[in-house]
Amino acid sequence: MTSSRNPRSAPTRHSREDVADAALDILNSYGLGDLTMRRLAQSLEVQPSALYWHYENKQSLLAHLADLIVDVPGSAAAETPGTTRVRTLCLALRERLLAYRDGAEVVASTLALGLGAEAPGRELTAALTDAGTDPETAQRVSGVLLHFILGQVSHEQQRAQAGSLGAATPTGTPESESAEFGFGIDLILGGLAALR
């Protein structure tokens, strides 16, 4: 994706963003289990200790990655009305999570630790209040949607790589996963509609 690393030449200094890019490369190529500080350092041709100049520790690196996975610059758009926009936001979030191997797990753990990746929750809550939901309910529905999205997608992603190792997991087709996902979102939004 990035990093035209010149093999065997000058020391090549790195920025914080370089480190994040290299980490995302490893994530997509080998998965979260292989994203270690030592492996990352190796891919940047530095010593592991060099990474601690750019990030305080591994968790804060992962938090940065979670923000990159989840923040989509031109996403304020799509001014569809009411609850349709909420649905669109959910589908878009799923796509962003699926764009990176183990994306959902990275985001979920960062969110759980309160270290970042709060943008989707804010967007969802805003869309819900715009659709006429009161703030407290909007907050709670947003939470239900997020838990479902992160759970479903990380389940999906873990099955994908468990399945690639020949496990006998009864894996659904990509289309059936999408259908299941859409069903869940509609179920929750249907519950919201039934609330009033």
Added chain:
Amino acid sequence: MTSSRNPRSAPTRHSREDVADAALDILNSYGLGDLTMRRLAQSLEVQPSALYWHYENKQSLLAHLADLIVDVPGSAAAETPGTTRVRTLCLALRERLLAYRDGAEVVASTLALGLGAEAPGRELTAALTDAGTDPETAQRVSGVLLHFILGQVSHEQQRAQAGSLGAATPTGTPESESAEFGFGIDLILGGLAALR
């Protein structure tokens, strides 16, 4: 909880269940992060390699723990009608997950890897079909409920120990967590009711 370990005496052989009990003790006393094979061996006063006679690897030990956390022997009971029973099952599952530190995470990862902890999903699906839902819908609603439950509870549990380290996480009271949980379940079940 168990283990009247006699200090400084005969070699004390262990069974597979002894190992699981000791693991649950460590889980509850120190959390999942401190549940390592080496620490577990130490608590049983054996070498780490001894554990691999009882379990093929760490994952299969965790899968066993997940089943113990989730399987409640006398739970076929509570013959309340229709969708009320579903709600009761969800609340009971939450209690079981909360009974062990990091219980939700242990169960979620085991479930994701397809290595166990499938009982709650089966119970929920059965209760839903008993309530008149067609099998495919029951399966999907059960999935939505499970993702929400595991997501909400593990969020809850991770905040609890992040908060115990003085982090500035805006932590809700135990009662507000329960209310939020109940709201989510009712939202989803409301969506199901609105489906017909």
Added chain:
DNA sequence: ACCTGAACACCGTTCAAGT
């Protein structure tokens, strides 16, 4: 049936020092 001893191939993190 259950465990030891020793090894292998790893981890994240710290810290003084270099350029």
Added chain:
DNA sequence: ACCTGAACACCGTTCAAGT
């Protein structure tokens, strides 16, 4: 501003061998 070198305190897992 960014990195090295060396160390510290750990991991999970394997395997021959013991009782």
